[in-house]
Amino acid sequence: MAAGSERDAERTPQGGTVEQAKEACLRLLAVRARSRAELAQRLAAKGYTADITDRALDRLAEVGLIDDAAFAEQWVHSRHTFSGKGKQALAQELRRKGVAQVDAAPALEAITFDDEAARATDLVRRKLRTLPRDLDRDKTIRRLVGMLARRGYSQSTAFAVVKAELADRNLPDPDLN
Structure with a gap:
């Protein structure tokens, strides 16, 4: 049996071969890492059958390319x-x-509470530089807590970080002394 015939033996009427599916996955993985489900979804969109997709993904998982x-x-x-x-x-x-x-x-x-608080503090400090200085304290709190909430921080972490940063900033203004 010729090499081409061997591949055709695995061909299904709806999709391509296992080898073609693996090549499609490798092209996708060359761009960025992807989950198994993402690859399965992309192969299904290209018309590969579930059996061909599973076989190709199983093989890539065996060699450690999908984890x-x-x-x-x-x-x-x-x-x-x-x-x-x-x-x-x-x-x-x-x-x-x-x-x-x-x-x-x-x-x-792996992300500890301290890691999350440190990253949130950094985000709040960066955002504070762009907020108007004369902005009402309550509005400032709402904007900063909202920004952190949109980024996926818990309400308690967001409030704690914002309150701490605003307390640190309420030092007497040296220009007024």
């Missing part, structure tokens, strides 16, 4: 460090990407 736990760890680290996302937002993003809770939990637990 949802490692993906979750990398995603959480990257999005927390560079985008300032809180645990709640990261958990939601991982769910949307099809990462199972069992794979997502260890990655999310």
Whole structure:
């Protein structure tokens, strides 16, 4: 049997071969890491059958190219460090990407309360530089807490960080002395 005939033996009427599905996955993985569910979704959109998709993804998982736990760890680290996302937002993003809770939990637990508070403090300090100085204190609190909430920080963390930062800023103005 020729090499081409061997591939055709795996071909299904609706989709391509396992080899073609693996190649499509490799092209997607070359751009960025992806979860197994994301790859399955992309292969389904390209017309690959569930059987071909499962076989291709199983093979890629066997060789370590697909690992949802490692993906979750990398995603959480990257999005927390560079985008300032809180645990709640990261958990939601991982769910949307099809990462199972069992794979997502260890990655999310790697972010400690102190890590989250430090990142939130940095975000608040950056935002305070752009807010008008004469803005009412209550409006300032609402804007800062809202900004943190949209990034996935818990309400208690957001309020604690904002209150602490505003208390630090309420030092007497040296120009008035």
